[in-house]
Amino acid sequence: MGGESVGTETEEQPHGATVVVDGFGLKGPRGWVFRQVSFRAEPGALVAVEGPSGSGRTCLLLALTGRMKAEEGHAEVGGLPLPRKMAAVRRISALGQVPGVNELDPAFTVAEHLRERALLQRRYDGSVRALLRRPAERAAAARARIDEAVKAAGLDLDALPKGERTSVRDLERLEALRLSIALALMGRPRLLAVDDTDLKLSDADRAEAWALLRSLAAAGTTVLAVCSEAPEDALRITTLSGETGETTPRASGTQAPATTEATTTETAAAKTAAPEPGAGARPAADTTTGATDADRAAVGETAADDTTDATTEEGAADALAETGRA
Template sequence: MGGEPVGAETEEQPHGAAVVADGFGLKGPRGWAFREVSFRAEPGALVAIEGPSGSGRTCLLLALTGRMRTKEGHAEVGGLPLPRRMAAVRRITALGQVPGVSELDPAFTVAEHLRERALLQRRFDGSVRALLRRPAERAATARARIDEAVRAAGLDLDALPKGERTSVRDLERLEALRLSIALALIGRPRLLAVDDTDLKLSDADRAEAWALLRSLAAAGTTVLAVCSEAPEDALRITTLSGARTTAAAPAAPGPATTAGTEGDGTTAAPAATTDGTGEDGTAEDTASGGTPADRTAAGETAAEDTTDATTEEGAADALAETGRA
């Protein structure tokens, strides 16, 4: 952040958005979804949020993309502070598949999904000048965006059972993942977020999925991916029981760095929590927040805080309150 004004960005900066979290935490009515999340990822980083189901992985993903409001600590995405500028963060980020938030419609065909997303992109994010273009020119622009996104997602329309007329319900798991990513890429986001990246994938398909996400990160888009097991070359954020979170740098040299890690890539120590009450924002989708209990000792860990319910309950409550993004 280096003393620059919060939110300051220049055209010379990379396309991807840097992500910084410091003592970031979210609490639902029955407990913490996650807390004490601290890390730094450079633009174009591949960040893997790993951990068991119910450990707050999805809530962290949604909070970092401006879809859930936090009350503890702070974070920045592309220089935009959270939770104060959630709406602005949503404009530079996009969700791939997130169950209950941005799911594919099984009755739609691939072509229908792509056309609908391109239409929405043009309607809500396009300039006035673009809206005044001739219909043929608008259609050509939309088609070009679709083709660009499909190529980037590695979705081979000709290889599908009925081409682009294939229904979502007839797609293999990996192809559905590619479609959800293509839809997100139509908006040319600076940060792409994908939930359940490796769910129900074979070893070969899992390798293909991570290869795809690496290629997107290499092209400049920052990628956040929830998974059960992160690859070694990703910046790994591990959600644990008791709402504790650790961060570990990639095993191989990469664009991501981790705040609080040593040069050998050892696990970062959790940052101290803050009595964060947050700042009022303009987001519509929020999660209930709460003020953490006062620490009784400077070295107290999240696991020792017995005033809150389980992580799984907190994550479920917080996610249930997001609504549709």
């Protein structure tokens, strides 16, 4: 990105968030997890973070969604600077699947996941006027939001073995991915982040997964996806494992080329920062199963909470460390 300064965003920008990263780096107890990451993605861009397991891909995704605190460089998401506005970035971004952070509960059914997320959205993200609606109106609004998200994620509920009553443990890998994305889309985020996009997918399912993410980006949402191999048409950010490394990923369209330099150990980011306060292995803002009181308090955070201190508890980061992932 050279000498380009971190940009700002105005109200005239599309729904998706501009992501501007300049010399971004995160350091853990064992050294740098990633370093010197620089790129710019316009609203509605599809950004693919590729690289081997343990090369800092997941931690970069969490840092750019305000769930881990970077120590070096600058970044802005939707005009909000990181790490100073981490809580605000969390409010305009959403996580799809991130193993060890917000995994689907295998005992829950698809309907239970969807209803719970709709309840959380209504309780903490709705206007006062919406909360005062009649129960029937609130139920209809929740159903409409569910239907909108399910349709956008391409999840065919009728095709599932038991329809909405299908347990997560009985879902195919691609179906589970679609469900996690549907849950994230219920918050109508400006930035959607998905980990392990192509993990354990057949070639046909991988093509479907990328087609889904392209459709979401085309609709205006900026998409950040971690993968082992990026498609040719995405803005490609490549992380490297080892002492140091540099690469110049290929970019398409009007997206600018990006460079990353990454050093990592698999548990380097374990105690750097935690995605959400008091949420254990599931950050409250992205929970997909039963919400605790701490979860609810975190989801309802206000602008006054918009400080980096709000993310220094270790819950979800410890869970990420336990998976041996970065």
